[in-house]
Amino acid sequence: KQEVTQIPAALSVPEGENLVLNCSFTDSAIYNLQWFRQDPGKGLTSLLLIQSSQREQTSGRLNASLDKSSGRSTLYIAASQPGDSATYLCAVRRWGTSYGKLTFGQGTILTVHP
Amino acid sequence: GAVVSQHPSRVICKSGTSVKIECRSLDFQATTMFWYRQFPKKSLMLMATSNEGSKATYEQGVEKDKFLINHASLTLSTLTVTSAHPEDSSFYICSATERAGGTQYFGPGTRLLVL
Numbered sequence: 001k002q003e004v005t006q007i008p009a010a011l012s013v014p015e016g017e018n019l020v021l022n023c024s025f026t027d028s029a030i031y032n033l034q035w036f037r038q039d040p041g042k043g044l045t046s047l048l049l050i051q052s053s054q055r056e057q058t059s060g061r062l063n064a065s066l067d068k069s070s071g072r073s074t075l076y077i078a079a080s081q082p083g084d085s086a087t088y089l090c091a092v093r094r095w096g097t098s099y100g101k102l103t104f105g106q107g108t109i110l111t112v113h114p
Numbered sequence: 115g116a117v118v119s120q121h122p123s124r125v126i127c128k129s130g131t132s133v134k135i136e137c138r139s140l141d142f143q144a145t146t147m148f149w150y151r152q153f154p155k156k157s158l159m160l161m162a163t164s165n166e167g168s169k170a171t172y173e174q175g176v177e178k179d180k181f182l183i184n185h186a187s188l189t190l191s192t193l194t195v196t197s198a199h200p201e202d203s204s205f206y207i208c209s210a211t212e213r214a215g216g217t218q219y220f221g222p223g224t225r226l227l228v229l
Contacts, residue, residue, distance in 0.1 A: 046220075089158070
């Protein structure tokens with residue numbers, strides 16, 4: 001059974017810092033990995049999707065890397081801003097999973113203070 | 115980008131009543147829709163997967179007679195919580211994808227409170 005773990009559970013940083021969120025998964029037979037952002041009481045916004053054949057994806061100040069063999073992904077946020085404050089979730093889709101079921105981590109609660 | 119809507123965004127009901135939540139894909143046809151449940155400060159738990167025109171596939175431990183799912187068209191899936199009880203209070207989120215294994219687009223969620 002796939003298990004996804006995110007570290008740290010919570011993170012508080014001053015504005016402007018670069019930071020790294022970690023995600024690990026137990027079964028390396030994944031189809032892809034996705035990072036999401038969730039604001040309080042809201043749905044999920046997809047940030048980056050990395051296919052299993054890729055090593056990293058970039059979007060603006062966000063960079064996600066994937067090391068499938070070691071079961072790890074990191075989300076790097078450059079020059080953090082208060083608007084980045086949210087819960088960040090990673091999710092993996094396993095090869096052969098019917099209809100693309102996602103397994104989510106518990107999330108990292110990020111607070112960026114001015 | 116692809117947009118998924120949910121209605122209602124918030125609902126309060128009395129114990130014993132049934133509540134229907136709608137999930138719609140607004141600008142694409144969703145062959146598959148997923149229903150998740152999220153407890154406070156917890157991650158998303160997949161409840162069921164539904165494909166248009168066929169019966170939903172429920173995850174282990176999810177009562178299919180309690181949580182009725184209908185995916186009658188390529189743009190609409192509904193989740194009905196039957197005979198709701200306070201323990202059913204939660205945040206319910208749907209997602210939709212155009213094809214199996216494709217990117218899932220998530221709705222804004224529905225907060226259910228059962229009194």
